[in-house]
Amino acid sequence: MANKVIVIDPGHGGHDPGALGNGLRESDLTLRMSLKVRDQLNNDWTGHKVMMTRITDTNLTLNARTNFANSNNAAALISIHCNAFSQASANGFESFVYTNPTTASINFQNVVHDRLTQFYRNAGLTNRGKKRGNLHMVREARCPSILIENLFITNKEILRFNDKTFEDNVARLTAEGIATFLNLPRKSTPPNPTPPPVENNDMHHIKTRTAGFVTAADAKAGQKRKTWVEPNNYHIFRKFDGMINVTRTKDSPGSWINPGTITVPPPPNININSHVRVNNNAQKYVTGENIPSWVRGQVYTVHQLRNSNNEILLREIMSWIKRSDITLV
Numbered sequence: 001m002a003n004k005v006i007v008i009d010p011g012h013g014g015h016d017p018g019a020l021g022n023g024l025r026e027s028d029l030t031l032r033m034s035l036k037v038r039d040q041l042n043n044d045w046t047g048h049k050v051m052m053t054r055i056t057d058t059n060l061t062l063n064a065r066t067n068f069a070n071s072n073n074a075a076a077l078i079s080i081h082c083n084a085f086s087q088a089s090a091n092g093f094e095s096f097v098y099t100n101p102t103t104a105s106i107n108f109q110n111v112v113h114d115r116l117t118q119f120y121r122n123a124g125l126t127n128r129g130k131k132r133g134n135l136h137m138v139r140e141a142r143c144p145s146i147l148i149e150n151l152f153i154t155n156k157e158i159l160r161f162n163d164k165t166f167e168d169n170v171a172r173l174t175a176e177g178i179a180t181f182l183n184l185p186r187k188s189t190p191p192n193p194t195p196p197p198v199e200n201n202d203m204h205h206i207k208t209r210t211a212g213f214v215t216a217a218d219a220k221a222g223q224k225r226k227t228w229v230e231p232n233n234y235h236i237f238r239k240f241d242g243m244i245n246v247t248r249t250k251d252s253p254g255s256w257i258n259p260g261t262i263t264v265p266p267p268p269n270i271n272i273n274s275h276v277r278v279n280n281n282a283q284k285y286v287t288g289e290n291i292p293s294w295v296r297g298q299v300y301t302v303h304q305l306r307n308s309n310n311e312i313l314l315r316e317i318m319s320w321i322k323r324s325d326i327t328l329v
Contacts, residue, residue: 003049004075004182006041007068009137010034010052011081014059019084021153023285023319026082027057029161033150034080036171037178044175045184048075066140075182076108077145078174079137082153091155092126093117096133096147104144112146112177119173123166125157144181148174159318162304204234204246204259212255216243219256229255270309274302275329278314282325286311291321299329 010030012018018026031054038050051072053065060068069077083094095113097105109130117127128149138145150170151157160166179186212229213219220243234246237253247254270276280296295317303315310323 003047004184005072006048006050006178006182007072007074007077007143008034008038008050008052009065009069009077009079010054011079012059013054013057016059017288019082019153020287020289021084022156022158023287023289023317023321024153024158025287026084026153028287029082029150029153029158030080031055031057033161033167033171033174036168037078037080037174040172040175041179041184044187045179046187047184048179048182062136063140066137069145070140070142074141074143076178077137077141077143078112078178079145079147080174081147081149082151082158083149084152084154086154088154088156090152091157092128093120093151094128094131094149096131096135096138096149097145098138099132099134101132101138102144105138105146108144108181109146111181112148112174115173115177115180116148116150116170119169120151123160125151125160156318162313162318204236204244206231206234206246206257210257212246212257214256216240216245216256219243219258222258227255229257270302270305270312270323270326270328272302272305275299276302276312276314276326277329278321279325279327282321286320286322291325295319 010027010033012027012030016027018030020026034052035055038052041048041050051068051074053060053068083090093116095109097109113130121127135147137147151160206229208231210229211222211225212227213224214226218224220241229246232248234248234254237245237247243256244259245253245256277299278291278296282291282296285291300314300316302312303318304313305311311320312323312326313320
């Protein structure tokens with residue numbers, strides 16, 4: 001049986017950034033979310049082929065998007081957006097089908113919407129309901145199609161997507177909804193190999209601060225660091241695939257490290273919770289929006305860092321700014 005084609009459409013892009021708010025662009029959020037939904041589908045499900053209307057910051061007409069889905073005989077189309085309104089108090093999640101939808105589109109909406117609503121409700125966010133509208137993406141697609149509006153970019157709620165765990169959960173539940181609607185088989189998960197225990201009287205001396213990880217696989221790949229393991233003598237709790245689990249408590253597991261790689265972090269500069277002043281000559285946020293005059297010269301708290309610490313999220317205004325536009329105080 002041929003794989004079912006799933007078309008994921010990240011709204012806007014290129015010269016059309018979509019809605020703007022809180023230092024963010026809708027087109028960036030929709031692309032990031034859509035790529036995560038694609039990856040969740042490919043990682044966890046079989047019997048399908050994911051096709052994206054765009055995978056970079058490029059612009060497509062609405063006709064080009066639905067023509068792409070129709071020409072590839074899509075089994076389902078989902079268009080991912082963020083909402084916006086002139087009043088910042090507007091909030092919540094909603095989904096759309098066409099004003100005169102097919103039964104299949106209604107079923108598709110029900111499955112995806114219900115999964116996301118439960119998550120958003122648990123996070124204290126509003127369910128605005130399952131809606132119908134004369135929207136191009138759901139009108140012109142010849143397959144079951146829905147459009148989802150993931151919160152309001154004009155409301156501070158959109159900043160929840162700065163939390164990777166929150167964003168990953170939204171992507172996972174969206175993918176689960178798509179897969180459930182299409183009745184896709186879930187990939188079988190092979191059991192994780194259990195590292196063999198070793199004698200707890202083995203010791204390991206760490207001379208230099210090094211990265212600690214949750215699993216041996218992460219330690220070997222050097223990804224997803226959990227903590228820093230400080231210089232000291234440690235019990236070896238387990239060994240696996242050249243990696244070792246070190247602990248200060250003899251009979252309890254600790255952190256996995258790569259004994260052949262000692263990682264020394266760079267000297268501290270700007271960190272989370274540092275206080276910084278926005279330079280008086282700062283002009284643009286990272287998203288391209290103008291920095292208001294009332295922001296310049298003021299002191300803010302660093303909430304998040306990215307892009308090798310060259311982009312800083314300021315906690316009080318929840319906006320991304322370039323490192324060159326701030327001064328540590």
